[in-house]
Amino acid sequence: MDGCDKEYAGQDRGYVSVARLRARGWTVGMVRQLLGAPDLLRTNPYFRTGPQTRLYAVKRVEAAERSEEFRAASAATARRSHAARAAAQHRRREVLARVAAEPIDVPRIAPHRLARLAVEHRNRRDEERAHEHRAHTPDPAPTDGADPAALARWKVNYLRHRLTRYDDLAHECERQLLEREYGPPPG
Numbered sequence: 001m002d003g004c005d006k007e008y009a010g011q012d013r014g015y016v017s018v019a020r021l022r023a024r025g026w027t028v029g030m031v032r033q034l035l036g037a038p039d040l041l042r043t044n045p046y047f048r049t050g051p052q053t054r055l056y057a058v059k060r061v062e063a064a065e066r067s068e069e070f071r072a073a074s075a076a077t078a079r080r081s082h083a084a085r086a087a088a089q090h091r092r093r094e095v096l097a098r099v100a101a102e103p104i105d106v107p108r109i110a111p112h113r114l115a116r117l118a119v120e121h122r123n124r125r126d127e128e129r130a131h132e133h134r135a136h137t138p139d140p141a142p143t144d145g146a147d148p149a150a151l152a153r154w155k156v157n158y159l160r161h162r163l164t165r166y167d168d169l170a171h172e173c174e175r176q177l178l179e180r181e182y183g184p185p186p187g
Helices: 003-008 018-023 028-035 058-065 068-101 111-132 148-163 166-182
Strands: 015-017 040-042 053-057
Touching (some): 015 018, 015 058, 018 053, 028 058, 053 058, 058 068
Antiparallel strands (some): 015 053, 040 053
């Protein structure tokens, strides 16, 4: 029993909520088509100002579930659900294939050289920040003796800023913006 059914179990034992119908395999459309209007409306047990909880007589629900119309609607729902899952899996496989086909060039940089490059990059960005914001005073970090956690963060920032192919990203951003505005390309 879901929360709504427990709420009504004592006084309305012969009724089920839409949530309970959904757990039994009903869709909102099936409820509307096969059951129509609810048999009973009760105050929402979670939000008193929310919409009333729609309750349906168990006998009417069970009779509908025995009908050929319910079996046909359930089969159609299962087919649509299966097709949607298959389409989602196909899209996922396509994305993973594109990712696998994309070359990923990761240069090998000696740890001490990466540390030096990362600190230089951090200091350069700190200097740029000082030019952009007059209130900021540059505080150059030393190459030796930097806090290990800060150095690790600077290494990641350096790799992200310097080794990302932003030209490719710019092309992809432009493609997505055009698709969002004009729809997918034909064919």
